[in-house]
Amino acid sequence: MTPLRHTWQVTLRYLRALFRQPAWIGITLVQPMIWLLLFGALFKSIARIPGFHGGSYIEFLTPGLIVMLAISSAGWSGMAYIEDMNLGVMDRFLVSPIWRGALNAGSVTQQIIIIALQSLIVAGLSLTVGGRFPNGVGGVAILIGVATLLGASFASLSNALALVVRQRESLIGAVTSVTLPLTFLSTAFMQQTLVPHWIRVIARFNPVNWAVQAGRSAATQHTDWNLVATRTACLLALLLTSAWLATRSFRAYQRSI
Amino acid sequence: MTQAIIAHELVKTYPGEVRALDGLSLSADSGMIFALAGPNGAGKSTTFKILTTLSRPDTGSARVAGIDVLRQPERVRQAIGVVGQKTGATPEATGSENLVMQGEIYGLSGRALRQRVNQLLDRFDLREAADRPTKTFSGGMRRRLDVALGLVHRPQVLFLDEPTTGLDPDARASLWLEIERLAGDGAMTILLTTHYLDEADRLADHLAIVDRGRIVTQGPPETLKRELRGDAIQLELEAAPSDGRVTAALLALPGLSEILADGRIVRARAEHGASAIPGLLGALEREGFAVSSVTLARPSLDDVYLRHTGHLYTKHDERE
Numbered sequence: 151m152t153p154l155r156h157t158w159q160v161t162l163r164y165l166r167a168l169f170r171q172p173a174w175i176g177i178t179l180v181q182p183m184i185w186l187l188l189f190g191a192l193f194k195s196i197a198r199i200p201g202f203h204g205g206s207y208i209e210f211l212t213p214g215l216i217v218m219l220a221i222s223s224a225g226w227s228g229m230a231y232i233e234d235m236n237l238g239v240m241d242r243f244l245v246s247p248i249w250r251g252a253l254n255a256g257s258v259t260q261q262i263i264i265i266a267l268q269s270l271i272v273a274g275l276s277l278t279v280g281g282r283f284p285n286g287v288g289g290v291a292i293l294i295g296v297a298t299l300l301g302a303s304f305a306s307l308s309n310a311l312a313l314v315v316r317q318r319e320s321l322i323g324a325v326t327s328v329t330l331p332l333t334f335l336s337t338a339f340m341q342q343t344l345v346p347h348w349i350r351v352i353a354r355f356n357p358v359n360w361a362v363q364a365g366r367s368a369a370t371q372h373t374d375w376n377l378v379a380t381r382t383a384c385l386l387a388l389l390l391t392s393a394w395l396a397t398r399s400f401r402a403y404q405r406s407i
Numbered sequence: 408m409t410q411a412i413i414a415h416e417l418v419k420t421y422p423g424e425v426r427a428l429d430g431l432s433l434s435a436d437s438g439m440i441f442a443l444a445g446p447n448g449a450g451k452s453t454t455f456k457i458l459t460t461l462s463r464p465d466t467g468s469a470r471v472a473g474i475d476v477l478r479q480p481e482r483v484r485q486a487i488g489v490v491g492q493k494t495g496a497t498p499e500a501t502g503s504e505n506l507v508m509q510g511e512i513y514g515l516s517g518r519a520l521r522q523r524v525n526q527l528l529d530r531f532d533l534r535e536a537a538d539r540p541t542k543t544f545s546g547g548m549r550r551r552l553d554v555a556l557g558l559v560h561r562p563q564v565l566f567l568d569e570p571t572t573g574l575d576p577d578a579r580a581s582l583w584l585e586i587e588r589l590a591g592d593g594a595m596t597i598l599l600t601t602h603y604l605d606e607a608d609r610l611a612d613h614l615a616i617v618d619r620g621r622i623v624t625q626g627p628p629e630t631l632k633r634e635l636r637g638d639a640i641q642l643e644l645e646a647a648p649s650d651g652r653v654t655a656a657l658l659a660l661p662g663l664s665e666i667l668a669d670g671r672i673v674r675a676r677a678e679h680g681a682s683a684i685p686g687l688l689g690a691l692e693r694e695g696f697a698v699s700s701v702t703l704a705r706p707s708l709d710d711v712y713l714r715h716t717g718h719l720y721t722k723h724d725e726r727e
Contacts, residue, residue, distance in 0.1 A: 167499040170540070238493025242556070245459045245489045247481060248512045259593045326535070407462055 153249045160248075160256020164230060165263065178264065181271045185215055190279060195340060202341055203371075205282070210278040213293050213366035214338030217358060219272065220265045220301035221333070225325040227261055227305035228312030235316060235403075238398065254309050254396040261305040262298045269294040284371040292368035292378065299363040300384040304329075306392035314400035316406070332358045337366075360384050409473070411437035411564050411596035417467035419453050419620075424521065427453040429620035435613065437563075438593035440586070441601045442611035444712075450620040451600040452492075455568050458598065459489045472563045485513070488562035490553045492569050498542035502552055505541060513560035527555040531585070545580030554585065557704060564680050565589065567599040571606060586610055604708035614708070616715055617622060623715040628708060635706040635714060637664070638680025640687070642673040645697040656694045660686055680705070 168174055190208050197207040234240040243253060273283070273290050283290050312321055333353050336359035342350060353359040364381035367374045412435040419428040428450045435441035443451040456462035458471055460480040469476040472486040496505045509519040528537050531551040536544060541552060550570065557565055570586065571579040587610065591636050601607050607614045608628045615625035619623055624631060644653070653668045657675060662683055665676045677683035680703045691698055 155511060155516075163497055163500065163508060166504065172498045236493075237498070238491045238495040239497060240490050241461060241493070242489065242495035243512075245461050245484060245487070245491075246509075246512050247484045247514075365677065387522050404461060404463075407456065 153252055153255075156249045156252035157208040157255040157259060161250050161263075162256075164257060164260040164313040167230075168264070169258070171363055178268060182215070182219060182268055183275055184274060185219065186211070186275050186279070189215065189339065196344075199344060201343055204286045206280055208276055208279055208281040209370065210341070210366070211339065212281050214274060214336075214362050216272050216293060216297045217300060217336075217361045217365060218333045218338055220270050220361075221304045221329050221358060223264055224261045224301035224305040225308050225329045227257055227316065228308035228310075228321050228325075228401065230257065231309050231312035232316065232318055232321060235312075240403075241407075243398065250400050251393070251397045253400070257309055258305045258393070259300045259319065263300055265298045265301040266294055266321065269297055283369050285313055285373060289369040289373070293365035296361045296365045296368075296378075296382055296385060299382070301355055303357065303385065303389045303392045306396040308388070310392070310396040310399040313396075313403040316403070332356055334358070336362050338362045343366055343383050353370060357385065357388055409437050410434045410470075411439075411473075412441065412471050412598055414454065414458065414469040415467055417454065417457060417464045417469065418460070419457065419464045426620050428457075428467075430467070431479065431617070431621055432702075433615055433622060433625070435596055435598060437596045439612040440590045440592070440597045440599065440605040440610050443617055443709045444602070444604060444607045444614060444708075445617035445716075446602075447619040450617055451617050452568065453620075454617070455566060455598075455600055459487060468492065485562050488557035488560065488565045490557040490565070490567045490570060494541075494549050494553055494570065496541045496552055496556065497548065498539055501538050501540055503537045504546075505552065505556060509556045509559045513559065523559060527558065530596050531555045534606075540646045545578075546574055549580065550574060550582060550628065551585070555580070558589075562595065564596045564598065567597065569600055569602060570695065572602060574604070583609060604712060608708050616672065616712055618716040624711065631711045632706045632708065635710055637676045639704040640675045640677055640680050641702045641704075642675075642687070642689075642698055643700045644671045644673065645669045645699050648696060652694065653691070653696065656690050656696075657687065660690055663687070 186208075189211055193211065194207050196202060197205075197210070215334060228360055231240065273294075277283075308321070308325060311324055315324070335349055336356050337345065338358065342353070345353070360381040364378045364385075370380050412433070414431060414433045417428045417431045418426070419427045431450060431454060433441075433443075433454075443454060445451050453462065457464050458469055458476060460476055460483050463477060471483050473502070474482045474486060476483050497508075500508070500625070506524040506527060508518060510516070510523060515523060526638075528534050531554065533548065533552060533555065534640070536548055541549060542551065554570070567586070571582050574582065583606070586597065586599070589595060599610065609629055613625065614628050614631060615622045617623070647670050648668065653673055654666050657663055657666045657673070660683070662678050663675045667674045684701060684703065688698060688701070
């Protein structure tokens with residue numbers, strides 16, 4: 151019970167901080183619209199490339215965009231840690247009997263809530279501009295599920311990194327140099343058969359691509375349940391490893407102060 | 408009397424830096440206010456971090472509230488309250504929300520927690536601010552909230568890291584009163600670190616001066632001051648005496664030392680300045696010197712600090 155209570159308190163603390171910033175709420179709501187409309191228009195003609203199958207580009211793009219938004223939101227999770235270190239909150243937690251795992255789990259739970267909200271916005275928006283989800287609510291739920299799994303891993307890794315580097319600049323550098331390349335080394339915006347061979351090879355080991363493939367397959371027609379299951383299992387393993395690493399990193403932080 | 412805090416031969420070296428702690432030992436009886444004073448980099452923050460389980464020493468051992476800090480940090484954390492140098496409150500959360508979360512962390516909940524939070528809000532004069540985000544608080548209010556946060560779970564030992572740094576004189580004085588009140592009933596031991604010797608003088612039952620990772624002197628502030636060679640007496644004569652006559656007259660008196668005549672000014676030290684003055688005035692009168700003024704200065708902690716560290720406790724040392 152105690153770990154759950156502690157986790158909830160940490161989650162509540164982060165959510166409070168976010169929802170009391172109107173600017174943040176506005177940006178979170180508007181950003182998905184910009185991406186969907188921008189990418190939808192920019193890459194519209196991809197659907198006419200010979201060999202592209204899977205209906206309209208909006209339908210193809212939506213799962214990719216949901217995954218991209220998930221990691222670009224969760225990747226910044228560690229910034230809140232650095233803020234907490236500067237405020238003195240982190241030290242106050244570490245001299246209290248709070249369960250160390252809760253400090254990561256609470257931050258990750260907050261990210262999961264944000265990702266779920268953002269994904270719902272994208273899915274809803276996609277429907278209004280012509281997207282379809284042949285597998286209905288279940289398919290969308292799996293799509294959002296894998297996106298949050300991946301987001302939770304990214305948030306944990308970002309938190310772990312924050313504890314080690316302890317500097318905003320270093321974290322910003324690391325996050326920007328990881329999230330965008332990983333997104334474009336996946337099939338988020340382009341069908342697998344249409345990307346160069348070397349990208350296809352890398353994508354196989356890219357967690358972002360695992361989430362994109364599983365989410366897209368679950369949300370669209372002709373679902374490959376085997377693919378969904380294996381990719382989800384890989385994402386779950388990644389999450390457990392990252393969460394363990396994030397919790398371990400408190401030791402590194404405490405050694406350095 | 409039992410010891411609430413014991414540190415034994417703590418050594419800590421940070422990578423690429425000098426030794427932060429070089430065999431520091433201390434012990435604080437339960438119920439007392441123990442002050443650690445010294446300039447930045449002297450080692451008081453490192454000691455604070457080790458005793459509060461935030462950091463670990465390279466060698467040495469420590470016990471807080473009877474519990475081994477290195478072997479059972481989790482149990483120590485439950486027994487202590489910590490108020491760090493930085494605020495530690497969540498700026499977007501209100502005063503009450505901060506207190507409730509702190510209580511939940513320490514296992515309080517429901518009605519007991521609500522009661523405790525109300526009690527602390529009243530006690531620290533935060534009632535009106537209870538539902539305002541703490542980022543709108545003044546420096547003094549925020550510091551009071553920090554102390555309240557450290558007390559939610561009724562700790563046996565309270566650690567305060569430079570509690571009044573950055574506060575205006577009013578807020579500082581009211582926090583001093585609060586700290587005295589906390590220690591008043593003797594139920595809680597308080598360890599505080601400070602830059603300010605006047606703060607240590609005012610609050611501490613026991614003062615330890617830290618320099619270069621070691622404790623250079625310690626004891627009750629009064630004792631430390633008494634150990635100095637005594638009070639400084641300064642006399643001003645109506646007319647400058649001829650050479651050596653004053654010194655000769657005063658040398659005959661017992662208990663005076665460091666007699667120095669310079670024009671109309673005569674300086675001397677006495678073990679107990681106040682009781683030396685009548686004899687001194689009498690002796691001067693017999694010799695025909697008219698005295699126009701006398702000043703007596705008790706030794707200050709600055710003198711103690713100077714004597715034991717060999718350098719002045721200046722503003723220069725107070726930089727962050």
